[in-house]
Amino acid sequence: NAGVTQTPKFRVLKTGQSMTLLCAQDMNHEYMYWYRQDPGMGLRLIHYSVGEGTTAKGEVPDGYNVSRLKKQNFLLGLESAAPSQTSVYFCASADTHHQPQHFGDGTRLSIL
């Protein structure tokens, strides 16, 4: 049982490049989330989705876009990467809005 799978695991980008992080879950969860974690800090919510075709802004949405075209996938896009977006990105999913969130292992993104 894979749970929540994030790809890629590592990536180095140059300032201004674009990329998409993929999150896939095989638990048929309705809710999906994208967080970022900076050194020594807790996680901060970027965007989330309460079901297929829906997205909503979290605490730190600027510079990111998301899409939830399929229930099992939640994509996080960086249109023009900036050094301030260097971070570890975590995806999570949950069955309902107050049930436990299941997290992936993270994507370590460095922007030079």
Next chain:
Amino acid sequence: DAKTTQPNSMESNEEEPVHLPCNHSTISGTDYIHWYRQLPSQGPEYVIHGLTSNVNNRMASLAIAEDRKSSTLILHRATLRDAAVYYCILGNSGGSNYKLTFGKGTLLTVNP
């Protein structure tokens, strides 16, 4: 959003019980109390959650004060694998925009 206060760090010895405190004096009546933990280089892992009554599961116990302004996560017998950052989080059950706000957590060190 209601916030939580946790000690920055705690130490325990292997096979001894650990009591991790959390203060949440501004908790509202519909806020659930969640605990997650994060092992080094991994995504957060759900530990336990509750609303009013004490809760037990295979990982831990959650003791909630009668006025709900504080709670304690109890690990009955700490092992070296329990060394992690433990996050106490409030999640509001009202509406579909249910979000978890992670703070810095408590870094638990377990001594052999």
